[in-house]
Amino acid sequence: MWRLTYRTTLTECAGYLRVVAHGAYSYGRSKRLLIRVPRELRRRGMSRVLVDFTDVPEAVPDLERAELGELAAKLYVGIRVAVIDPVEAGDRGIESVALVRGAQMKIFRLESTAIAWLVGDLP
Numbered sequence: 001m002w003r004l005t006y007r008t009t010l011t012e013c014a015g016y017l018r019v020v021a022h023g024a025y026s027y028g029r030s031k032r033l034l035i036r037v038p039r040e041l042r043r044r045g046m047s048r049v050l051v052d053f054t055d056v057p058e059a060v061p062d063l064e065r066a067e068l069g070e071l072a073a074k075l076y077v078g079i080r081v082a083v084i085d086p087v088e089a090g091d092r093g094i095e096s097v098a099l100v101r102g103a104q105m106k107i108f109r110l111e112s113t114a115i116a117w118l119v120g121d122l123p
Contacts, residue, residue: 003023003029004028004029004032005029005032005033005036006021006022006023006029006030006033006056007021007022007023008020008021008022008033009022010040012044012046013050014119015048015119016046016048016049016050016082016115016118016119017037017040017041017044017046017048017049017050018049018050018052019033019037019040019049019050019051019052020052020054020055021033021051021052021053021055021056022055022056023055023056024056024058025056025057025058025059025060027061027064027067027068030060030064030068031068031071033051034068034071034072034075035075037049037051038075038076038079041079047078047079047080048079048080048081048082048118048119049079049080049081049082049118050082050083050084050111050114050115050118051081051082051083051084052083052084052111053083053084053085053087054084054085054086056085057087058087059087060094065094065097066097068094068097069094069097069098069101069103070097070098070101072094072097072098072103072105073097073098073100073101073102073103074101076098076103076104076105077102077103079104080104080105080118081098081103081104081105081106082105082106082108082114082115082117082118083105083106083107083108083114084107084108084109084110084111084114085107085108085109086109094107
């Protein structure tokens, strides 16, 4: 049966929310997760999030990268977002679109680097 959302695990860590997504990539799933996370952050009074897409092994199609980047920029105003995505880290399409539109988002291959950026004051 095809799920409409990724299976997710949410964990409050020191200074940020950790979101781990599991499942096959789909634009709809990604869009729903993008919408859900800021709500969770507001509910918990947090402004930093680590999103781990390591268990979503497919690449995002080019057009969808742009659309997801634009949506992230709109939804994540004032939120610092570190994404772990070994597949997308080489392309940075979503990150580029989001950054140009004012989001604080970076995509990383390694969790340690993502966390260091997320909790630090690095640009």
